[in-house]
Amino acid sequence: MSLSRRQVTSAALAAVPLALAATGTARAAHRRRTLYIAGDSTAAQKYADAAPETGWGTALPFFLHDGLAVANHAVNGRSSKSFIDEGRLDVILDAIGPGDLLVVQFGHNDEKSADPTRYTEPWTTYQDHLRQYLDGARARGARPVLATPVERRRFDADGNAVPTHGDYPASMRALAADEHVALLDIQALSLALWQRLGAEETKKYFNWTATEQDNTHFNPPGAIAVARLVAAALLRRGVLAPRDVCRLDDEIPESWITWPTA
Structure with a gap:
């Protein structure tokens, strides 16, 4: 996951949840059942200087009542490691409560073996860090949910969508089974979606612009498509009830996506 231009934006993105906690707004806003997302740039809210890049977390509310x-x-x-080390899990745990949900999606940056601040080994430290999210949510009466990392856009010479996350999805699946935690297999679901769409059509779902060919991050159609996968998986796994979801079969206008000014 490239961090060149995005790293500039990440400073503003990073400040939002921490600022909320510092002012107490996170607790004040905690008046209804809440789904928390802990994850990376594939899910994150983007700001105007990053448009049209869009995280699937921005589109998820379109499918929830x-x-x-x-x-x-x-x-x-x-x-999964750096999010904890920076105190971001603590921010969530300060606000989360009984009946809430915590959806955890990491993997893209855990793969960065050259960066010790982010790297985790899939069958040891990756699982160790993920357990901290599970234990923290459970201790507060909330329900943790693991989501395998959404797939990048990569095709082989024969036009087959190729997995890119190594052992991380399998490790998360094993952890979910061991911990009896609901698993959203977004890696498998998104890989199947990219396969159905094909190499050319998937360009319309990723952040391909006149100046950038980004095969990791989404534009509005891609964010909406992945959010639909997440919402449908939450329903299918029994994490959400039918009354919690909406519009799963509806066309969502791209105009519903907005990028606030940082």
Whole structure:
């Protein structure tokens, strides 16, 4: 996951949840059942200087009824390790409560073996860090949910969508089974979606612009498509009830996506 231009934006993104905690707004806003997202740039809220790049967490509320709020704490460039080391999990745990949900999606940056501040080994430290999210949510009466990392856009010479996350999805699946935690297999679901769409059509879902060919991050159609996968998986796994979700079969206008000014 490239951190060149995005790293500039991440400073502003990173400040939002921390500022909320510092002012106490996070607790004040905690008046209804809330779905918290801990993750990286594929899920994060983007600001105007990053448009049209869009995280799937921005589009998720389109598929949820008003009784379920979304608190998107995902931040560009973070791994399961660095998110904890920067105190971001603590921010969520200070606000989360009984009946809430914590959806955890990491993997893209855990793979950065050259960066010790982010790297985790899939079968040891990756699982160790993920357990901290599970234990923290459970201790507060909230329900943790693991989501395998959404797939990048990569195709082989024969036009087959190729997985890019190594052992991380398998490790998360094993952890979910061991811990009896609901798993959203977004890696498998997104890989199947990219396969159905094909190499050319998927360009319309990723952040391909006149100046950038980004095969990791989404534009509005891509963010909406992945958010739909997440919402449908939450329903299918029994994490959400039918009354919690909406518009799963509806066309969502791209105009519903907005990028606030940082």
